[in-house]
Amino acid sequence: METATHMLRTGRRGTLFEYQMALRDLRASVGRMDLAWSLAWHDVSSRYRGSILGPFWITLSMGLMVMGIGVVYANLFGIALQDFLPLVALGIVFFGTISGTITEGCDTFVQAAGMLSQTSLPMFTFVWRTMFRNVINLGHHLVIVIAVLIYYGFWRHANAPVAALGLVFLVLNAGWISMLAGLASARFRDIPQIVTSVMQFAIFVTPVFWPVERLGSHKWVLDFNPFYHMLQAVRAPLMGGQVAAHTYLFLAGMAVVGWAVTFSIFATIRRRIVHYL
Numbered sequence: 001m002e003t004a005t006h007m008l009r010t011g012r013r014g015t016l017f018e019y020q021m022a023l024r025d026l027r028a029s030v031g032r033m034d035l036a037w038s039l040a041w042h043d044v045s046s047r048y049r050g051s052i053l054g055p056f057w058i059t060l061s062m063g064l065m066v067m068g069i070g071v072v073y074a075n076l077f078g079i080a081l082q083d084f085l086p087l088v089a090l091g092i093v094f095f096g097t098i099s100g101t102i103t104e105g106c107d108t109f110v111q112a113a114g115m116l117s118q119t120s121l122p123m124f125t126f127v128w129r130t131m132f133r134n135v136i137n138l139g140h141h142l143v144i145v146i147a148v149l150i151y152y153g154f155w156r157h158a159n160a161p162v163a164a165l166g167l168v169f170l171v172l173n174a175g176w177i178s179m180l181a182g183l184a185s186a187r188f189r190d191i192p193q194i195v196t197s198v199m200q201f202a203i204f205v206t207p208v209f210w211p212v213e214r215l216g217s218h219k220w221v222l223d224f225n226p227f228y229h230m231l232q233a234v235r236a237p238l239m240g241g242q243v244a245a246h247t248y249l250f251l252a253g254m255a256v257v258g259w260a261v262t263f264s265i266f267a268t269i270r271r272r273i274v275h276y277l
Contacts (some may be wrong), residue, residue, distance in 0.1 A: 015267075022267035029124030036125045040132035059140045066092055066144060073209055082152050084211075089148040090235040091208035093141045094167075098174045098230055099199045101134040105178025106185040106192035113277040123266075123273065127179045131171065149238060157240030166233030166243065169251040173230055176258040183265055186276040202227050226254060 029036070069092070070085035077084065105127075109116065112126040149155045185191040203209075206227045212219055222228040229247045236243050 018267045018270065019264075022263065022270055025122045025270065026124050026263075029122035029128060032122060032125050033128060035121075036128035037132050039125075039129045040136060043129070043133050044136050058137060059143055062092065062096065062141055063144050066148075069209060077210065077214070079211070086148045086152050086154055086239060087211060087235075088209055089144055090238060091231060093138070093145055094170065094231055094234050095203060095206065095208045095227065096141065097134055097138045098170065098227060099203065100137060101131060101171075101174040101178045102181055103192070103196055103199055104134065105130050105181040106195055108179065108182030109186040109273055109277060110182075113274075116274050116277065123270065127175070127182065130178055130182070131175050134174075135171065145238070154239050159237040159240070162237040162243065163234050166237060169233050169248070169255065170230045172255045173226070173251060173258060176255070176262045180258075180262045180265070183262070183269065183273070186273050187269075206231060223250075226250070229254075 066085070066089045070088045071081065073088065074081045074084040108126050108130045109123070112129075115121060116123065116126075149158055181191060181195050185195075202225075206225055207222070208231070212222065215221070223246070229250045233243055233247055233251060
């Protein structure tokens with residue numbers, strides 16, 4: 001009797017049922033990946049509709065930032081431009097993907113409030129939408145990466161397959177952080193400001209604008225910086241360097257634990273997300 005009363009009041013049927021429904025949502029979203037891609041492509045194209053360069057405006061602005069920061073910081077640090085500019089260019093491009101995926105993740109469900117309340121689309125569709133949108137942006141920014149690697153000769157030593165593996169780890173980990181930020185933002189509208197502040201801080205404590213060697217004997221602190229590992233897994237192979245084994249272990253463990261925790265939270269609050277919005 002108490003169980004029946006609890007179900008009437010809360011609508012809950014037990015933890016196992018919540019996980020089954022969350023898995024059903026995930027499976028349904030995988031079958032609608034084309035929709036998620038179309039929504040992401042529409043987001044990018046509509047943002048620059050009517051402009052001459054279209055989405056390449058973001059590439060142009062990032063290219064100018066790379067040149068400005070690269071030249072200024074190379075002189076400040078006393079490092080040769082041909083060594084420093086590629087480091088900064090790849091750092092800005094790939095950290096920008098991490099930051100963009102996470103910060104835009106705050107709007108994953110808020111932005112889709114109308115569709116979620118009027119349709120029965122899987123909620124994971126909008127998670128893939130955010131991830132695909134930033135992958136599309138990265139595709140435009142790769143023009144900068146390729147140009148820098150060719151101009152400064154790093155393409156001769158670049159290990160593209162290993163960098164691609166690192167990019168998979170980067171997207172996997174940025175994805176669950178993005179979804180977690182979206183779930184929190186649906187309930188608490190202060191979260192986007194907090195996430196933005198954290199990412200602004202993270203860019204300065206992560207070796208995006210400065211070489212790791214500058215830390216000297218304190219390089220060990222980077223072992224606890226997840227953004228460093230995400231960046232290093234992609235940038236190091238492209239610049240002819242090696243990726244430490246513990247970086248892959250860190251990223252793999254982070255992805256497994258992160259997605260498990262995020263999916264558990266999603267399964268628990270899935271029914272209430274629409275009401276939060």
